[in-house]
Amino acid sequence: MIRYLLVPLALIAGSFVSVSSSSAAELELMVEIPQLNVSEYHRPYIAAWIHDGDQKVVANLAVWYQIKDKGSDVGTKWLPDLRQWWRRTGRSLTLPVDGVTGATRPPGQHTVSFSDDQPQLAQLKPGEYILMVEASREVGGRELLKIPFAWPGDQSQLHEVQGSEELGKVVLSIKP
Amino acid sequence: MIRPLILSLTLLLALPLSLFAHKMWLRPSQTVLSGADPWVTFDGAISNDLFYFNHHPLRLDNLTITAPDGSQVEAENQAIGKYRSVFDLQLKQQGTYRVAVVNSGLMGSWEVNGERKRWRGTAESLATEVPADAQNLQISERAGRVETFVTNGAPDEGALKPTGKGLEMEPITHPNDLYAGEEGRFRLLIDGKPAAGLEVEVIRGATRYRDTLNDIQVKTDENGEFAIEWPEAGMYWLEATTRDEKSTVSKASSRSLSYIATLEVLPQ
Numbered sequence: 001m002i003r004y005l006l007v008p009l010a011l012i013a014g015s016f017v018s019v020s021s022s023s024a025a026e027l028e029l030m031v032e033i034p035q036l037n038v039s040e041y042h043r044p045y046i047a048a049w050i051h052d053g054d055q056k057v058v059a060n061l062a063v064w065y066q067i068k069d070k071g072s073d074v075g076t077k078w079l080p081d082l083r084q085w086w087r088r089t090g091r092s093l094t095l096p097v098d099g100v101t102g103a104t105r106p107p108g109q110h111t112v113s114f115s116d117d118q119p120q121l122a123q124l125k126p127g128e129y130i131l132m133v134e135a136s137r138e139v140g141g142r143e144l145l146k147i148p149f150a151w152p153g154d155q156s157q158l159h160e161v162q163g164s165e166e167l168g169k170v171v172l173s174i175k176p
Numbered sequence: 177m178i179r180p181l182i183l184s185l186t187l188l189l190a191l192p193l194s195l196f197a198h199k200m201w202l203r204p205s206q207t208v209l210s211g212a213d214p215w216v217t218f219d220g221a222i223s224n225d226l227f228y229f230n231h232h233p234l235r236l237d238n239l240t241i242t243a244p245d246g247s248q249v250e251a252e253n254q255a256i257g258k259y260r261s262v263f264d265l266q267l268k269q270q271g272t273y274r275v276a277v278v279n280s281g282l283m284g285s286w287e288v289n290g291e292r293k294r295w296r297g298t299a300e301s302l303a304t305e306v307p308a309d310a311q312n313l314q315i316s317e318r319a320g321r322v323e324t325f326v327t328n329g330a331p332d333e334g335a336l337k338p339t340g341k342g343l344e345m346e347p348i349t350h351p352n353d354l355y356a357g358e359e360g361r362f363r364l365l366i367d368g369k370p371a372a373g374l375e376v377e378v379i380r381g382a383t384r385y386r387d388t389l390n391d392i393q394v395k396t397d398e399n400g401e402f403a404i405e406w407p408e409a410g411m412y413w414l415e416a417t418t419r420d421e422k423s424t425v426s427k428a429s430s431r432s433l434s435y436i437a438t439l440e441v442l443p444q
Binding site: 076077078079080083084086087090091092 | 442
């Protein structure tokens, strides 16, 4: 009797799981690059990635660095200045990475979004993670911000942290 | 006449000078690099203070650079100045380069008609320069390695294989993957075998700007291993010395071994 009850329950639960994983979960990241009043300004290098509890990188979301010409590696010389990112993932990557690397961006708010069927998130298993956003600016400083989050979670999440030097506001929003 | 004098002077400068307490070092301009073929430049010196050139340059005659694929590569733009030597290296391969000055030589003393003679040379010159009838002959061997590591891209192990000769460090933690607040673990080897019970001294650079040396002293365990918890970021100088009777030169009764590495510890 009990077993018969359990089977349909398991089926129902299973169908819920499959429903939620087939409707695309979404992750949106807003990174604010602050306007700085300095005599010599260069756009910062910025990396955003996700790591698990053991600091193992599970997704690279964005890397913005100086790309002068296609195929030129002038800008890659300074990538180790994003030192956490470089240590955890950058040094093992072959650049550029499609859909991840791009040119540096000007001061302002920049938004990138990903759904779980895109390569960046396709392998991301449900669980607890930390979003890392690191910025490093030529003749400037370096800043690293962290946002812990659950993926995909069971309800919408909105996380916000405020940088103090090289980063402004960083907002992570997730729709399961 | 002049040549033997120059040779002995060169050896004097090149040999591990632990008896003079000066520190030998090689220091890279940076250890973590990126790009297709980035350049890195090195200073070499012998000094008391780290890492300041104020005493003697490090001789580069025995400079040995091992590329990630295990091959030997040449340094460029070598120069010996009053207080330091310099050279450049282009990292054409991805991975870790081992940059070392590996010195060896013999020291001897004997008596002729009650007068004490001193001599420095090599295993080759021993036969011709030391008289066959030398009284109370004492020969000792000195072998030292001064090295550092730089990495283009991801660190790898190809250049780090021990040579099996003299005193060496076999990294357990990669020498270009050291971070403040973390532990670095290494193994000391003598002729390829674990060296137990050796004292290791570690000093962070920029000694000019502090009152105390704050050196770290550790001892290798029975597996030749030791660990350093890096207190802060910086360029560190590491030294271990020992002495044994296992010289490969038959006439040498003892052997002095030294190992020195410059290691960069990065901030988190």
